[in-house]
Amino acid sequence: MYEESLFKRCRNTLVSGFFVYRTQIFGLLTGILFGFLMSRAGATTYDYHAKMFLFEDFQLMIVIVTAVIIAMLGVWLLKKTHIHAVATGEEVDFVKKPYQKGLMIGAALFGVGWGMTASCPGTIPAMIGEGKIAGLFALAGILIGTMAYGILQSHLQLAKQQASRSTDAN
Numbered sequence: 001m002y003e004e005s006l007f008k009r010c011r012n013t014l015v016s017g018f019f020v021y022r023t024q025i026f027g028l029l030t031g032i033l034f035g036f037l038m039s040r041a042g043a044t045t046y047d048y049h050a051k052m053f054l055f056e057d058f059q060l061m062i063v064i065v066t067a068v069i070i071a072m073l074g075v076w077l078l079k080k081t082h083i084h085a086v087a088t089g090e091e092v093d094f095v096k097k098p099y100q101k102g103l104m105i106g107a108a109l110f111g112v113g114w115g116m117t118a119s120c121p122g123t124i125p126a127m128i129g130e131g132k133i134a135g136l137f138a139l140a141g142i143l144i145g146t147m148a149y150g151i152l153q154s155h156l157q158l159a160k161q162q163a164s165r166s167t168d169a170n
Contacts, residue, residue, distance in 0.1 A: 026086065035126035044127045046134065049118035113141065 042048035051057035127135030
């Protein structure tokens with residue numbers, strides 16, 4: 001009797017825990033699948049990136065173009081069918097973001113970082129999962145760059161506020 005009630009309590013705890021954390025569990029599982037597929041496609045291997053940028057081997061470029069085409073078709077289908085998200089149940093919405101001045105500079109920096117490390121933010125966790133030490137250095141670079149961006153933005157906003165105060169005082 002006690003073992004049966006203990007079993008029921010454990011089962012209820014697991015079921016309720018799964019229900020509460022279903023979004024995180026779903027994200028973790030899809031992330032693992034995504035990392036596995038990137039690893040199998042060669043997206044975590046420096047040589048594939050170098051050969052792609054030197055136009056010697058197009059395997060990785062074909063993978064990227066295929067992913068872009070599938071994503072475009074998927075977004076079109078999601079917009080057309082007004083589908084709801086699996087994890088949250090809310091309707092999937094695609095909001096256009098306004099153009100920002102720094103977008104071109106940011107894209108250029110992203111490209112330079114990609115060329116130097118042969119990794120983008122999506123491949124870094126897969127590289128770390130494979131045990132590649134270069135993934136840790138790329139992750140450190142992303143974290144330092146993000147921190148530097150935040151500090152720079154804070155200083156720019158502070159300078160803008162001080163400039164507007166000095167013009168208001170005159």
